[in-house]
Amino acid sequence: MNYESQSFGEEERLSLEGPEGPSRRRWWIIAAIVVAILIVAFAAFAMGGKDKGAGSEDPLAASKREGQIPTVSVAVPGRETVRNVISGTGSLAARREMPVGVAGEGGRVTRVLVEPGDWAKKGQVLATVDRSVQSQTTEALAAQVRAAKADADLAQSNLDRAKQLVDRGFISKADIDNKTATRDAAAARVRVAQAQLDEARARNARLDIRAPEAGLVLTRNVEPGQIVSAGSGVLFRMAKGGQMEMLAQLSEGDLAKVSVGVPATVQPVGSDQTFKGEVWQVSPVIDPQTRQGIARIALPYDKALRPGGFANASIMSGASDEPVLPQSAVLSDNQGNYVYVLNANNEAERRAVTLGDVSDEGVAIKSGLNGTERVVLSAGAFMNPGQKVKPNLVKLER
Known part of the structure; x- marks a missing residue:
């Protein structure tokens, strides 16, 4: 009886599990392992994102x-001492530009003696004008002077002889007076002739185009053979003494901070050279359109400073302790x-x-x-x- 019950129980267990029982348990174990791995991976990802966010947080915020x-x-x-620097831009120019033209009656230019960039002394001839006709006129006037002087010398000799005879009664007092008047008239004609000669010579001298002051020749607008006259305009342009300047354009507010005598540095565009100068004039007016004024910075001569060029300026408008x-x-x-x-x-x-x-x-x-x-x-x-x-x-x- 017991044996039969035991045999029946073993058979029932085998019948319930069947031949696929062990294989089904393995699949459940594998599924549980996969789920556990996914859970661990998700937890690691979440912790990593949290750590990354905490690492990018500002130290002050994290500390707080x-x-x-x-x-x-x-x-x-x-x-410390802080220098107040005002920046400006503008063009370079001759500080005192001298236009040179024809002062006399003009004529045909025979020679031009200077080139742009040359230095000229005061009164130096820059160009000569033909004076062949004027020279002949001068010679004629010089001959008239010599003739007038001869007449004056003769009148003086006649007067001297007459004075020697007046005491002997050969010459009257009236004759002496006439000869004195003749002598004086001859002397006056000498002076007139001499004045005419001097005038002609002065006119001839004005035919030469000369430098009014010592300086640097900037431009030349005349060539040999050219006919020039008082209406020919400017033939040469010169910078008096070679002095240059920069016309720095400043805003209305900056211009009010600049005064005459303050130092400045100028750097031409395209050059790495800087030149020291000082403000010598501040514009008394403001352009109503641009609301700007001009500070003129005096600069010594340098071949790198070309009038008409563009430059940058730094003007020292003072210093403060800040x-x-x-x-x-x-x-x-x-x-x-x-x-x-x-x-x-x-x-x-x-x-x-x-x-x-x-x-x-x-x-x-x-x-x-x-x-x-x-x-x-x-x-x-x-x-x-x-x-x-x-x-x-x-x-x-x-």
Whole structure:
């Protein structure tokens, strides 16, 4: 009875499992392993994304989130001399340009003795004009002078002889008076002839085109064989003493900061040379169209300074004692420009500032700082007023 029951139970288990029972269990085990792997991979991906997001978070924000005090770089700017530089552009020109034309009656040009770029002395002949006719006139007037002098000498001799005979009674007092008048008239004719000769010589001298003052020849507009007259216009242009200038165009506000005598540097376009000069005249008027005026900068002669060329100018309009900060320390929003400074408790305080000139050294602060404050150099955009920080004092390089 028991044997039969035991045999029946074993047969029933085998019949329930069947021949595919072990294979089905293996598939369930494999499926459970795959699901476990997927769960682990998903968890790793989620943790990696979280770590990546935390790594890109700003250090100040992360420190604040974790309850730590962030460390920021600060510096005490102090004060230094800041030169106020005004930049302008304009053209080069001769400081005193001298147009040279025909002063006399003119004629045919026989020779041109200078070229552009040559130096000329005061009174030096630049070009000559044919004077063959004028020379003959001069010779005729010179002959008249000689004839008048001969007549005057004869009249003087007659007067001298008459004076010797008057005491003997051979010549009357009236004859002496006549001979004296004749002598005086002859002397007057000499003076008239001499004046006419001098006038002719002066006219002939004006036929030569001469330099009115010593200077540099800039242009030449005449050639040999050309017929010139008083209406021929300018034949030469010269720069008196070779002095040059730059006509720097400045805005109305910048022009008000410039005064006569301040130094300036000029750099012609296309050249790496700079030339030192000074402002010698400030325009008393402003162009109503461009709202600009002209500051004239005197420059010494140099062959690299070509009138008509374009140049850049830097004018020193003065100097001031101001704090200078790196550009990263200065922030801006709708309320204006500001910086963060640290108080005695190392808490950030917003400080409004007025900016001055910007240069390679940094930004000059015209007002808002006295130079003794501890100013946050960077990360100010991530700070809030009143936030406590740990300062790392650094020294600014000048």
